[in-house]
Amino acid sequence: MKTNRRIFLGTTTLAAGAGILSSFSPDGNILPRYRPMGNGLKLTFRPYELQLRHVFTIASNSRTTTAVMLTELEWEGFTGYGEGSMPPYLGESHQTATKFLSALNLSQFKDPFRMEEILNYVDAVLPGNCAAKASVDIALHDLVGKLLNQSWYRIWGYSAENTPLTTFTIGIDKSAEVIAKTKEAAAFKILKIKIGGGNDEEMIKSVRSVTNVPLCVDVNQGWKDRQEALDKIHWLKEQGVVFVEQPMDKTNFEDNAWLTQHSPLPTIGDEAMQRVSDLEKLHGVYSGINCKLMKCTGMREAHKIIEMARSLKMKTLMGCMTETSCGTSAAAQLSPIVDWADLDGNLLISNDLFEGMKVVDGKVTLSDLPGIGIRPK
Amino acid sequence: MKTNRRIFLGTTTLAAGAGILSSFSPDGNILPRYRPMGNGLKLTFRPYELQLRHVFTIASNSRTTTAVMLTELEWEGFTGYGEGSMPPYLGESHQTATKFLSALNLSQFKDPFRMEEILNYVDAVLPGNCAAKASVDIALHDLVGKLLNQSWYRIWGYSAENTPLTTFTIGIDKSAEVIAKTKEAAAFKILKIKIGGGNDEEMIKSVRSVTNVPLCVDVNQGWKDRQEALDKIHWLKEQGVVFVEQPMDKTNFEDNAWLTQHSPLPTIGDEAMQRVSDLEKLHGVYSGINCKLMKCTGMREAHKIIEMARSLKMKTLMGCMTETSCGTSAAAQLSPIVDWADLDGNLLISNDLFEGMKVVDGKVTLSDLPGIGIRPK
Numbered sequence: 135m136k137t138n139r140r141i142f143l144g145t146t147t148l149a150a151g152a153g154i155l156s157s158f159s160p161d162g163n164i165l166p167r168y169r170p171m172g173n174g175l176k177l178t179f180r181p182y183e184l185q186l187r188h189v190f191t192i193a194s195n196s197r198t199t200t201a202v203m204l205t206e207l208e209w210e211g212f213t214g215y216g217e218g219s220m221p222p223y224l225g226e227s228h229q230t231a232t233k234f235l236s237a238l239n240l241s242q243f244k245d246p247f248r249m250e251e252i253l254n255y256v257d258a259v260l261p262g263n264c265a266a267k268a269s270v271d272i273a274l275h276d277l278v279g280k281l282l283n284q285s286w287y288r289i290w291g292y293s294a295e296n297t298p299l300t301t302f303t304i305g306i307d308k309s310a311e312v313i314a315k316t317k318e319a320a321a322f323k324i325l326k327i328k329i330g331g332g333n334d335e336e337m338i339k340s341v342r343s344v345t346n347v348p349l350c351v352d353v354n355q356g357w358k359d360r361q362e363a364l365d366k367i368h369w370l371k372e373q374g375v376v377f378v379e380q381p382m383d384k385t386n387f388e389d390n391a392w393l394t395q396h397s398p399l400p401t402i403g404d405e406a407m408q409r410v411s412d413l414e415k416l417h418g419v420y421s422g423i424n425c426k427l428m429k430c431t432g433m434r435e436a437h438k439i440i441e442m443a444r445s446l447k448m449k450t451l452m453g454c455m456t457e458t459s460c461g462t463s464a465a466a467q468l469s470p471i472v473d474w475a476d477l478d479g480n481l482l483i484s485n486d487l488f489e490g491m492k493v494v495d496g497k498v499t500l501s502d503l504p505g506i507g508i509r510p511k
Numbered sequence: 512m513k514t515n516r517r518i519f520l521g522t523t524t525l526a527a528g529a530g531i532l533s534s535f536s537p538d539g540n541i542l543p544r545y546r547p548m549g550n551g552l553k554l555t556f557r558p559y560e561l562q563l564r565h566v567f568t569i570a571s572n573s574r575t576t577t578a579v580m581l582t583e584l585e586w587e588g589f590t591g592y593g594e595g596s597m598p599p600y601l602g603e604s605h606q607t608a609t610k611f612l613s614a615l616n617l618s619q620f621k622d623p624f625r626m627e628e629i630l631n632y633v634d635a636v637l638p639g640n641c642a643a644k645a646s647v648d649i650a651l652h653d654l655v656g657k658l659l660n661q662s663w664y665r666i667w668g669y670s671a672e673n674t675p676l677t678t679f680t681i682g683i684d685k686s687a688e689v690i691a692k693t694k695e696a697a698a699f700k701i702l703k704i705k706i707g708g709g710n711d712e713e714m715i716k717s718v719r720s721v722t723n724v725p726l727c728v729d730v731n732q733g734w735k736d737r738q739e740a741l742d743k744i745h746w747l748k749e750q751g752v753v754f755v756e757q758p759m760d761k762t763n764f765e766d767n768a769w770l771t772q773h774s775p776l777p778t779i780g781d782e783a784m785q786r787v788s789d790l791e792k793l794h795g796v797y798s799g800i801n802c803k804l805m806k807c808t809g810m811r812e813a814h815k816i817i818e819m820a821r822s823l824k825m826k827t828l829m830g831c832m833t834e835t836s837c838g839t840s841a842a843a844q845l846s847p848i849v850d851w852a853d854l855d856g857n858l859l860i861s862n863d864l865f866e867g868m869k870v871v872d873g874k875v876t877l878s879d880l881p882g883i884g885i886r887p888k
Contacts, residue, residue: 247661247665247666247668248668248669248670249668250667250668250669250670250847250848251670251673253668278668282659282661282666284624284659288624289624289659289666290627291624291625291626291627291630291655291811292625292627293625293627293628410822411822413822414794414822414823417791434668438818438819438822441815441818441819442815442818442819442822445787445788445790445791445815445819446791470627471627
């Protein structure tokens with residue numbers, strides 16, 4: 135009892151002015167309770183350029199770097215980390231993200247737990263800017279998770295060992311390079327092959343010349359004719375492919391729906407799927423969806439998307455862009471309940487700044503740290 | 512620093528064997544982290560009979576008591592409280608709930624944070640038994656919220672002041688009794704009038720003879736002809752009614768959809784809406800849904816239902832049965848994001864056992880306590 139009292143006095147003194155009300159647990163431990171106080175949230179951000187390990191080619195373009203915005207959200211001595219990743223084809227850049235984040239006034243919010251209100255405000259400031267919005271959402275989740283001293287996968291009630299294998303992505307390239315990259319990816323138990331660039335068969339055959347692991351393919355809207363697409367899917371199934379991502383143009387609901395209806399493999403909408411409001415109209419058009427934090431403004435909406443997709447009995451894939459371990463670790467919090475994960479973004483870069491989720495024996499492996507589960511390297 | 516060290520030593524000693532890992536917050540406070548240890552969850556339960564303040568009559572029946580099952584879920588010295596309310600027309604009873612809860616083996620779960628896994632297990636043990644399942648779900652939420660030392664509305668990111676007014680329910684009765692009950696309900700800013708019992712006009716006129724507050728009506732499937740129903744809705748709109756609940760038979764999708772399409776007031780599906788899997792097929796049939804913990808197995812599924820309904824742009828009503836403040840306080844955690852609340856269940860009984868959410872100036876008012884926000888009286 136003496137010890138308890140000492141703890142209590144020490145802590146209440148420390149807590150004065152720190153937004154904390156403490157109470158006792160049944161076994162005498164102190165439970166801190168964070169409450170709104172005078173100080174608002176403090177957002178800082180800085181641009182960063184990710185260096186890709188390999189030139190990255192998909193159906194529409196090639197590149198060697200990815201622009202990201204790194205954020206920090208501070209409150210009462212705690213810091214949450216966030217990231218917005220901005221591949222050029224999505225229209226965001228260091229410039230647009232700087233403009234967006236500079237326009238935010240988060241100091242008006244004295245209580246980080248009011249996530250609905252804070253993130254509705256962020257979403258309403260300007261349209262678009264989804265990656266910049268995600269950089270705030272992720273930092274807020276990291277902050278609140280740290281205040282609760284639990285990882286988000288635990289706050290959401292999921293079990294760490296249910297995480298799936300992650301795919302590792304092999305971009306479109308010539309046969310020799312594809313073979314070399316596939317050999318390098320020997321640690322992965324499932325690969326995602328980018329196709330739709332005119333050499334689909336060569337891509338798959340190159341990969342299959344060195345590995346027998348299950349494959350999935352990402353067409354990135356590259357196919358133009360639905361019958362030809364269906365013929366390819368039948369062939370891909372024979373090659374051990376498990377799903378086909380974004381087979382045709384994202385605006386072509388009719389052909390994608392026809393393909394889904396006839397396809398022997400599940401189809402996954404990616405470019406067609408951004409916000410939770412898209413989900414209803416994609417139901418029936420694709421077998422499932424690829425949810426990425428950078429498309430849907432972050433973890434809060436991603437959680438809604440994944441849970442709603444499951445309620446609609448749609449397949450779920452948790453994806454990412456090229457990102458540091460900050461972005462991929464945030465996405466990984468949702469991975470215990472998805473069918474597939476494509477969380478290799480941090481493995482595709484050479485200048486990661488964080489340590490967090492890892493891939494162990496090909497499986498997404500969550501860190502034990504609170505919030506989004508990262509620490510700066 | 513000396514104080515910090517003392518706290519740390521004291522706490523780790525206390526924590527040994529208590530499933531707790533502590534760490535420091537930036538300002539020197541101790542953050543407890545609960546971890547799976549040797550001990551499983553311990554469930555206890557007891558039957559209880561709620562005494563209703565008034566004979567309660569809806570379109571289908573009358574009664575003066577409601578059977579409930581009260582649960583407690585213990586883990587590492589913490590106790591979560593739960594309740595299952597079983598109005599007779601839903602088919603559950605003390606007997607069925609005792610059988611169901613006796614069949615559960617929750618001691619196999621060593622970590623209450625694994626809510627998805629625990630509640631999937633509970634749901635799969637037997638079909639039906641939704642109120643009995645809710646009694647476990649609510650106790651688990653209360654327990655986990657206490658371990659996080661936060662209310663669920665805060666863990667979910669909602670803001671307390673956004674709670675709606677609650678309706679107070681006036682059952683079907685003769686004019687004099689309706690007038691007396693309406694006068695008694697003067698503290699409420701919106702009333703729910705049960706109709707569909709053959710005296711609709713008399714019910715509304717009796718209420719309107721003593722109050723001008725907005726009304727909503729609950730037909731409980733009482734209307735049989737859709738054109739007559741539509742005519743009534745037009746008349747009800749003139750009487751200041753804001754929505755119409757379950758106008759026709761729950762299995763009659765066609766007529767309810769026709770009514771929704773033509774109605775000048777929003778329609779709400781109640782008896783038609785149970786589990787999250789029902790939501791998709793009710794989209795287009797009703798303007799919104801009435802979500803009750805006792806129908807959908809508890810807070811976890813209710814959270815999914817309310818968030819999904821919002822994503823589908825459907826109206827949301829958080830309802831309840833006659834319940835102690837345990838059940839209504841659990842439901843109230845979701846009320847900051849719903850359009851309307853019908854959380855008067857604890858006010859309809861004379862032998863409440865808990866103190867929790869209150870109605871202040873007609874508005875749902877959340878308690879500051881962690882978990883579902885209750886304490887035993």
